[in-house]
Every structure is written in C-alpha cells, then in structure tokens.
Amino acid sequence: MAGKLEPYEDRAGKWRxxxxxxxxxxxxxxxxxxxxxxxxxxxxxxxxxxxxAPVVEIEG
Structure with a gap:
C-alpha cells in the first residue's frame, strides 16, 4: 500500500x-x-x- 497524508488535531488543539x-x-x-x-x-x-523535491544537504 502507498503512503498517505492525513490531517489530525494535536493535544494542544492545533491541526497538523x-x-x-x-x-x-x-x-x-x-x-x-x-x-x-x-x-x-x-x-x-x-x-x-x-x-x-530533491534532497539538499545543508552544511553547518
């Protein structure tokens, strides 16, 4: 099965x-x-x- 994106409400009442x-x-x-x-x-x-989207390394 393919992956999926799902909205949900977090414990603080915000949506993610x-x-x-x-x-x-x-x-x-x-x-x-x-x-x-x-x-x-x-x-x-x-x-x-x-x-x-490509994966881009950020040097720090």
Whole structure:
C-alpha cells in the first residue's frame, strides 16, 4: 500500500498533518495550523510544490 497524508488535531488543539508510510509508520509531521482546512491546504501545497523535491544537504 502507498503512503498517505492525513490531517489530525494535536493535544494542544492545533491541526497538523502527518505522512504515513504504507505500513502505517509516521515518517513526517507538518507544522501546527489553527484550523483543519489550513492543515489540508498545507497538504495540498506539499503535493503541488514538492512532488519530486530533491534532497539538499545543508552544511553547518
């Protein structure tokens, strides 16, 4: 099964989204949003703007 993005409400009452692998493991979590619709907009932004984003090393 493919991974999925899902919005959820955190313990502080903020909305976030998480990326789950096909096995159900959470592999990424988005920032906090004030509403579920804002979190859903974040999901759509990820899908639209980074479908094939490269991995870039940042030296520090």
């Amino acid at each position: 989204f998480r990326l789950k692998a096909g096995n159900g493991q959470v592999i990424a979590t988005g920032e906090a949003y004030e509403s579920k619709s804002a979190a859903q907009n974040g999901i759509e932004s990820i899908k639209r703007n980074a479908p094939d």
